[in-house]
Amino acid sequence: MAALIPEIAYxxxxxxxxxxxxxxxxxxxxxxxxxxxxxxxxxxxxxxIPLYAGLRFSFENDAGQFSLYxxxxxxxxxxxxxxxxxxxxxxxxxxxxxMVLMVPxxxxxxxxxxxxxxxxxxxxxxxxxxxxxxLILGVLDAAPLWLRASPYxxxxxxxxxxxxxxxxxxxxxxxxxxxxxxxxxxxxxxGKWVGTLWHVILPNLRAAMLSAIVLTIALVLGEFTMASLDxxxxxxxxxxxxxxxxxxxxxxxxxxxxxxxxxxxxxIVSVDRSQSRRTRRRTGAL
Amino acid sequence: xxxxxxxxxxxxxxxxxxxxxxxxxxxxxxxxxxGQTRALDGFSLTIERGEFVALLxxxxxxxxxxxxxxxxxxRLDSGRVVVNGQDxxxxxxxxxxxxxxxxxxxxxxxxxxxxxxxxxxxMRKQRAxxxxxxxxxxxxxxxLADQASKYPHQMSGGQQxxxxxxxxxxxxxxxxxxxxxxxxxxxxxxAELRDQIRSLQQRLAITTVFVTHDQEEALSMADRVCVMKAxxxxxxxxxxxxxxxPATAFVAEFVGVSSRVPVERSGDDVLVxxxxxxxxxGAETTPRDSIDALLRPEDLAIEVNRDxxxxxTHRSFLGATTRLVVxxxxxxxxxxxxxxxxxxxxxxNHVNLRVISRxxxxxxxxxxxxxxxx
Numbered sequence: 001m002a003a004l005i006p007e008i009a010y011x012x013x014x015x016x017x018x019x020x021x022x023x024x025x026x027x028x029x030x031x032x033x034x035x036x037x038x039x040x041x042x043x044x045x046x047x048x049i050p051l052y053a054g055l056r057f058s059f060e061n062d063a064g065q066f067s068l069y070x071x072x073x074x075x076x077x078x079x080x081x082x083x084x085x086x087x088x089x090x091x092x093x094x095x096x097x098x099m100v101l102m103v104p105x106x107x108x109x110x111x112x113x114x115x116x117x118x119x120x121x122x123x124x125x126x127x128x129x130x131x132x133x134x135l136i137l138g139v140l141d142a143a144p145l146w147l148r149a150s151p152y153x154x155x156x157x158x159x160x161x162x163x164x165x166x167x168x169x170x171x172x173x174x175x176x177x178x179x180x181x182x183x184x185x186x187x188x189x190x191g192k193w194v195g196t197l198w199h200v201i202l203p204n205l206r207a208a209m210l211s212a213i214v215l216t217i218a219l220v221l222g223e224f225t226m227a228s229l230d231x232x233x234x235x236x237x238x239x240x241x242x243x244x245x246x247x248x249x250x251x252x253x254x255x256x257x258x259x260x261x262x263x264x265x266x267x268i269v270s271v272d273r274s275q276s277r278r279t280r281r282r283t284g285a286l
Numbered sequence: 287x288x289x290x291x292x293x294x295x296x297x298x299x300x301x302x303x304x305x306x307x308x309x310x311x312x313x314x315x316x317x318x319x320x321g322q323t324r325a326l327d328g329f330s331l332t333i334e335r336g337e338f339v340a341l342l343x344x345x346x347x348x349x350x351x352x353x354x355x356x357x358x359x360x361r362l363d364s365g366r367v368v369v370n371g372q373d374x375x376x377x378x379x380x381x382x383x384x385x386x387x388x389x390x391x392x393x394x395x396x397x398x399x400x401x402x403x404x405x406x407x408x409m410r411k412q413r414a415x416x417x418x419x420x421x422x423x424x425x426x427x428x429x430l431a432d433q434a435s436k437y438p439h440q441m442s443g444g445q446q447x448x449x450x451x452x453x454x455x456x457x458x459x460x461x462x463x464x465x466x467x468x469x470x471x472x473x474x475x476x477a478e479l480r481d482q483i484r485s486l487q488q489r490l491a492i493t494t495v496f497v498t499h500d501q502e503e504a505l506s507m508a509d510r511v512c513v514m515k516a517x518x519x520x521x522x523x524x525x526x527x528x529x530x531x532p533a534t535a536f537v538a539e540f541v542g543v544s545s546r547v548p549v550e551r552s553g554d555d556v557l558v559x560x561x562x563x564x565x566x567x568g569a570e571t572t573p574r575d576s577i578d579a580l581l582r583p584e585d586l587a588i589e590v591n592r593d594x595x596x597x598x599t600h601r602s603f604l605g606a607t608t609r610l611v612v613x614x615x616x617x618x619x620x621x622x623x624x625x626x627x628x629x630x631x632x633x634x635n636h637v638n639l640r641v642i643s644r645x646x647x648x649x650x651x652x653x654x655x656x657x658x659x660x
Contacts, residue, residue, distance in 0.1 A: 181388050184357075185394070188380070188454075188463075190380050
């Protein structure tokens, strides 16, 4: 990390207080530009080279020539549609369950049990510490047969996996508003709890919820271990299985999946930007 | 910014349509304990219909807790809150019909000014057209009709608090609760909004409880001021009485300026600068206590005398009056006199002080703290 910190030329004065030599702006700029360039180059290479390799492979045929056959062939491949729609259904169910569970919980903790925030912080980080394979084997052992027979068992487990990301998003969103005052203002005006949640809290948590939703969807669309052990062919499982038949098509699907996630992230960023612009204007107005 | 309340046909018709506002409020022996702290310790107060009462006191005295108990946001350990004869113990905040304006900006950020004002009416299931009309009238009442479509982040702090006031009034509350609504505003806007709130309250004749730690706000706005300390009432009185006849040393020191002067008993009276003065009724002292007199700057007269026991150390011009600080022994005593008279007195002049009030407030002496207080 030391290499990422811009170096500024210092000299020790008599009193021991470091001072920037000469004009600090002039001194700093060339050094910063230099380091910025190096960092950008390595970060860019780290992310872009695998992407470039994946894209190139997706647009090649077996002879190594440019071809769109892999992309065109995706919809007609056996099992693709079923796997794709199963993943979408799981993503939708997981997202709804997570939001229904976590928005009221996080709101309640912020309002009534602020001391529990640390406990919740710790509890929600556990799914990251516990390996998914342990979690799914435990669940498969304990779940009743009718639930094991349903793909939506995965959604229940994905809710646990999504907790760290969702709770942190919502926690940040709730911390950014004066929740207590808004809720009390609504209640003093006759708002019941559900009305207050619907009309006041949710609209002001839009960006945080959107962020939590996209993270949940990205997690579900990319999860392989649990789906594979539960013997359901979700999109990642299909990609893995199909890659043994046609690696070009499997890679093209991965690239499209990545593109979909990027589009979602773009939506989040644009919503976040509009919110922060409003916040800046508010700060300026006061 | 429009600073006075608007008078227009729309506003006048709105005011005529309002039901007779104002409820009688009775706070009966309220007790609220947080851990080791008794935020309210047997607090009792009756507020008449249409009366404007200010709860005044230092931080932590329980004034906001009392307001929140009345609003239904804080539970009671014991005591009763009665409004118009109805005990509110089992009535939740959303059903109490109390409009509240908060210290921090509490407008809903996702709603325009108009929708903020209409929110309470929406919760009461009023029709959209009806609530838009009423919200528009209320915005006109607070002089912000042209800001109806603005969002909170597009308005200044003063405008936001006026919208919050309109929003609180929209539900035609039985009691209007103001929790330091002016404290986040700059001095000029605060003074303007202060006048506007008082004027509106008088026009609507709505029972109002106003929490503040600013004595100037409390004295200038309220019909009665209730000074609180450690969860209890020290004195409830009109601003004039509170200032001129403080019942306790705490009130004398917290409201306005007082100088503590050590005095000696002489029968039922006390000797202040060698002058015999009657003691004000209700003094919290026993005959054995060492006592101080608490003297307002205007309770004293000053005369230049070469052999005087005090000498002038400071002078502050206050307009019609000038405040002089006279050092008597180790005690600085503040005296307000007419500025023309003060012009004839120089710093360092020896003077004598004379009490001109009809009686003096005395209090047990506190340690060695003999300084003037404000």
